[in-house]
Amino acid sequence: MSDATAPAPTDRARSSESGPVGRFLKATELDTRMLGMIGALLIIWLTFNLLSGGLFLTPRNLWNLSVQSASVAVMATGMVLVIVTRNIDLSVGSILGVVGMVMGVTQAQILPDYLGFGHPAIWAIAALVGLCFGVAIGALHGYVIAYLGVPAFIVTLGGLLVWRGAAWWVTSGQTVAPMDSTFRLMGGGPDGSVGATWSWIIGVVACVAVVVMLVNARVQRKRFQFPLRPVWAEAFLGAVTCGLILGAVWVANSYPWPIGIVRRYAEANNMELPEGGLFIAHGIAIPVLIAVGVGILMTFVATRTRFGRYVFAIGGNPEAAALAGINTRWVTMKIFMLMGALAAVGAMISTARLNAATNAQGTLDELLVIAAAVIGGTSLSGGVGTIAGAMLGAMLMQSLASGMILLGVDTPLQNIVVGLALVVAVWLDTVYRRRLG
Incomplete structure (x- = not known):
């Protein structure tokens, strides 16, 4: 009887020693890393609002910030699963560009010849073509990585160059515009809300x-x-x-x-x-609703499905996962197919927002997507990551860009700040893992 009740005083003592903040965090089960990101985001917002004379924290800027973050947030949810399995995808920005160009040509040049301008099915067919194209590119990457044994870094680095060139090749460098009126709703604006x-x-x-x-x-x-x-x-x-x-x-x-x-x-x-x-x-805005919907769906996939459990098992210990009977190569291929699909959704949002498909579309988005996932708590060593954290990281990265634009900071300096933010995030993740170990 004494053995069963002995730990109680010790637990109470430990609880009292942890202090009110520790007891609060333990009771609410809040993620301290997520709280840290929220705190960093608030500091960034308040700092830019002060430096911009109150222009940052206005409904107009915050609304635009949410729309601008949507495409990166969508792709960041897929990048979480990629990085969790100890892989990387450097081609997402180029995939966005080539898929956007394919959808632009489909709805502005090909379908009107068969269906006529303004046909209500044009936007849906164009979106479906883009989605299939994105999945096909992801399947190609996944097959080469999983079944041919080429490292993901090399495959996707090659994809970055190949698909950027392919986007130019589709129209010989010409911009395609305008987009279908219904398709444009996915980009926001007064009608897209x-x-x-x-x-x-x-x-x-x-x-x-x-x-x-x-x-x-x-x-x-x-x-x-x-x-x-x-x-x-x-x-x-x-x-x-x-x-x-x-x-x-x-x-x-x-x-x-x-x-x-x-x-x-x-x-x-x-x-x-x-x-x-x-x-x-x-x-x-409709793109914000799309991003939130994708976030909810990806959270369910990552935490409530067998596929999601396999992904984190592979990231935690690939050898043990294979010995447990998980088809690691097929799971890896499906991850990259999913990443291609999400890049296509990001292309829909981006192309609709611009009302055009351009060759510069998606340039450096791979940096923003990877940075969002890493800043959101996804460990490059694999096995750890959250969808919500990645979406919050996308908002943080876009807040930096938006704030610097308001302050008139030159683009090269903006890239320097984004690069430093990524390095600092990885360093903090390394320190955090070391302390836990």
Whole structure:
């Protein structure tokens, strides 16, 4: 009897020694690395807001920041799985460029000859062609890496050059524009947003989903007799998460349409503009919804599927994974196919936002994507990484770029800062792993 109760005083002593912050983190089970990234992001935002005279933390800039981060965030979710398996993909920016060019030619030059301009199926066919093309490129990379034994660094470095050249070859260097009107909705803008009402509906539904997930997780823990978080910790997590969601919706709804677009909208609908002007909110941008949807799907894939468990098993110990019966080569090939598909989704967002397919599209995006994943906590030594962290890392990288643009920093210096951020992130990851070891 004494053996069963003896650890209790020791646990209480350890709990008291950890201090209030330690007890809070233990109760809420918050990831300290994620908190560190959020803190770094807030510091960056406040610093740029101060240096720019209050221009950074405005609804307009934050809305644009979310749209600009969408394509990198989508690709970063796939880069997590690539790096987790101790591989790398240096070709994602070039894949984005060539897929964007293929989709541009498909919808601007090929399909109109058969379906006519403005046909409602053009955007869907173009997107499907781009998706298939991206998956095919990823399959080629994955096959060479997994089955022919060529290192991923070499294969994707070659892909960076090959697909960038292929993007030029498709149109001999010409820019393709404009894109289909429905396709352009994936790029954001006044038409590519869901408006104030739907934004609030989406926000409320998301909050309800958060509460349901917390309740379900608690029920499952109790069912399998896992330790339960205190009720106050569950309430705190739900309140903070819902507060952030509704706050993001409020910011999106605080950014109005430009006056020129409002005037044209009023004329087209035979409306008289009020004396103080007409306020029409953008709401949440469609590319942001796409990025969030991809993030949720990739989180499910990484944490709730057999494929995801195999990926992390391979990253943790490839030899042990192979001995356990995992077809490591086929899993690796599927990872690169998935990366190609996500690069195609990023190409859709980027091409739609630019309303054109250009040869410079996606240049250096591979740097931003890898940096986002690494800054988000994905270890280059493999086996560790989170989808949410990578998406937060994408927001952090885009915040650096956006802030420096507001301050008038030259592009070469921007690249220097991004490169230094990547090196520092890897160094911090090395220090963190060493301390854990």
